[in-house]
Structure formats: structure tokens, C-alpha cells
Amino acid sequence: MIYLPLIIGLFIGVLLRFIKKINIIRFINRFIMVIVFILVLLIGIVTGYTIMMRLSIIGIQTLSTLAIELTLLTIIPIAIGFYISLAIIRIGRVK
Amino acid sequence: MNRFSIAAIFIVGIGIGIILYLNSIAISMLSKVIELLLYILITIVAITIAYEIKSFKEVIADIHLSLKLIVATILGSVVGGVIVAVVLHGDIIAYLAITLGMGWYTFTGSYLATIDSYLGLLGFTVNMFREITLIILYPILSRKYPIEAISIGGATTMDTTLPIIIRYTNTRISTIAFIHGLVLTLLIPIIIPLLL
Structure with a gap:
């Protein structure tokens, strides 16, 4: 479903390129x-x-275990992914 | 709208959601409205991309950046999942499946819920938090790291978080984010079932 608005939008965008006045x-x-x-x-x-x-x-009992798991599983992959992308893209720029 | 107002609006939204605690019918209607707005937004974004990009070469020119970001996002999720499993003495495969959801919480949450309800809860919430993290952090990080910070959003950079990226960057970076999200969205339904 997500591809339909994308294709329609791209089509309209291409058409609008011919009407540069607006x-x-x-x-x-x-x-x-x-x-x-x-x-x-x-x-x-x-x-x-x-x-x-x-x-x-x-319930509240398992809340602390869940909070630790949620925090670590959210923050660590995001942080590592961000630093890897930082390293890869910066290396590409340095050359 | 300044860089902090997006986060402020989002927090206000959470507050409203908690206080009102709407019934499930209202929430499903809201979800439909969100879906509709997303489609409108994607159409507009596609119009902007097709209108502003000078040639197909311009799209291809930055595809290497999208690929680098995809590698970084996947590697980050794998390494992160393993580290958390080691630290918490948990099941590596289960944690990997959760982190490799890379922001696509509807898929990861519902797929893992068919195996175990607790895993489903973790899969849903962790990946939803990934989306929230981008909504809050991107306006701040985009000043210095507009391309690198895309990896935070994972698969959501194709749809739900794309408006935030567009708002704070330009067509070129939005295209990189879109390709990054698109490829990850295609990969996630292949990777997670393979793992489990």
C-alpha cells in the first residue's frame, strides 16, 4: 500500500516539472x-x-526487569548503529 | 516549529494518551487517521523528490551513503542484541530478533507475539522506542550529523519518521533516508523469521 502514494507522488512531481511557473x-x-x-x-x-x-x-512486579531490558535493548543498538554509521561515513569523506 | 517543539508536541501527545486512556475503537480510528496522513505525506514527499531532483544520476549518486547506513544499522542491531544478551544472560536469538526489528514495531511485535507474549511485548515496545528516539533526537543531531543520525530510525525512515527528517534537512538527505528505510523494510520480514 505504501508504494501506491509514492508512485502517484513521483508521477505528479514529474508532471509539475513542466509547469515551472508555480x-x-x-x-x-x-x-x-x-x-x-x-x-x-x-x-x-x-x-x-x-x-x-x-x-x-x-503488572508492576515484572516492571523493573522489563524496564532494564527495554532500556538496554533500545539504547545499545541505536548507539552502536549511530557510531558505526559515523565511522563508516566519516571514513568515506576523509579520502 | 523549532527543533525542540517536535519533541514537546510528542510528549504532550503521550500525556493526552495517558490521561484520556481512550477506548480501543477510538485508538483504531486514530491509527487509521495516522495511516491516511502518512500516505498524504508520502505523496507530497514523492512530489518534492520528483520535482526537485535534477536527474536520476542525482539519486544514484548518494546510494552508497544509503548502503553504508543500512550496513551500520544492521551491524548496530546485531552487536547491540548480542551485548545485551551477554550482559543480561538472556537468549541471544530472541534478543537479536527484537533488535533486528529495527523500528518496525507492528511487524516485530506481532510476529514475536506468536512465539511468546513477553517477547511480543518487548519486540513491540523496543522498536516503538526506536521510532520515538529518532523523533526526539533527530532535530538535535541533524545539525551536525544529518546523514549519520538516520540510522537511529531504522526502517521507520521510510514512513513515520521521514517527515521529521524532511523538516530538518533537504531533498537529498530525505532521499537517502527513504532508500535506507525502504531496503530495511524489505529485509526485516526475511531476517527475523530466518533467525527463529
Whole structure:
């Protein structure tokens, strides 16, 4: 499903290249700003709900074990991935 | 919208979600709205990419950066999963399956839940936190590391976190992020079932 809007968008974008008189990028940037605002708020609401729902299922006892696992499994792969990308991309730039 | 307001809006959203604690019908409707907005956004992003990119060569020119980022994201997830398993004396395969979800929480959570509900919970939450981490950190990290910080988002850089990347960078970096997310999204459903 995700590919359909992508293909439609690419097609419209190519068509718009022929109508250079309209500066669509200005409109698009404002539109993106509004959508991002709504989207982030909605994702936050769903996340808040999910957190509450999951907490009510597992109970408080296993919470500390879960918190440690969640923290480590989130932070360590992200940090290592970021530092590897930093190393790989910087090495590419140095040459 | 400044760099911290995205994180602030997100935190306000979480607060609303916790306080209101909506029923499941309302949440599924909200999820549909999010999906619809995402499709609109992807269409707009695709329009921008097709409108602004001068030629196909320009897309290909940065593909090596996308590939490097993909390697870094996968390596980070593998090494991270192994380290956590060693530290917590846990099941390496299970932890690897969780970390190799690389942000795609709907797939990882539901797939792991078919094996074990606790693993499903971990798979869902860890990967959701990956998305949240990008939403909060990217506006700050994009000043110095706009390309490198893409790896934080994993597979989500193709859809849910792409708006954040677009907001703080340009078409070139958005294209790199999109290819990075697209390839990871194609790889995750192959890697995780192979592991388990």
C-alpha cells in the first residue's frame, strides 16, 4: 500500500516539472509543517495509550526487569548503529 | 516549529494518551487517521523528490551513503542484541530478533507475539522506542550529523519518521533516508523469521 502514494507522488512531481511557473515547494513546505504537527501529536496519543495498556497487562512486579531490558535493548543498538554509521561515513569523506 | 517543539508536541501527545486512556475503537480510528496522513505525506514527499531532483544520476549518486547506513544499522542491531544478551544472560536469538526489528514495531511485535507474549511485548515496545528516539533526537543531531543520525530510525525512515527528517534537512538527505528505510523494510520480514 505504501508504494501506491509514492508512485502517484513521483508521477505528479514529474508532471509539475513542466509547469515551472508555480513555486509549489513553498506551499508544500507549509503543508508538510501542518501535517507533521498533527502526525506527531497523534502518534504521541497512540503511544501514551499503548504504554498504559501494556502496563496494565504485565503488572508492576515484572516492571523493573522489563524496564532494564527495554532500556538496554533500545539504547545499545541505536548507539552502536549511530557510531558505526559515523565511522563508516566519516571514513568515506576523509579520502 | 523549532527543533525542540517536535519533541514537546510528542510528549504532550503521550500525556493526552495517558490521561484520556481512550477506548480501543477510538485508538483504531486514530491509527487509521495516522495511516491516511502518512500516505498524504508520502505523496507530497514523492512530489518534492520528483520535482526537485535534477536527474536520476542525482539519486544514484548518494546510494552508497544509503548502503553504508543500512550496513551500520544492521551491524548496530546485531552487536547491540548480542551485548545485551551477554550482559543480561538472556537468549541471544530472541534478543537479536527484537533488535533486528529495527523500528518496525507492528511487524516485530506481532510476529514475536506468536512465539511468546513477553517477547511480543518487548519486540513491540523496543522498536516503538526506536521510532520515538529518532523523533526526539533527530532535530538535535541533524545539525551536525544529518546523514549519520538516520540510522537511529531504522526502517521507520521510510514512513513515520521521514517527515521529521524532511523538516530538518533537504531533498537529498530525505532521499537517502527513504532508500535506507525502504531496503530495511524489505529485509526485516526475511531476517527475523530466518533467525527463529
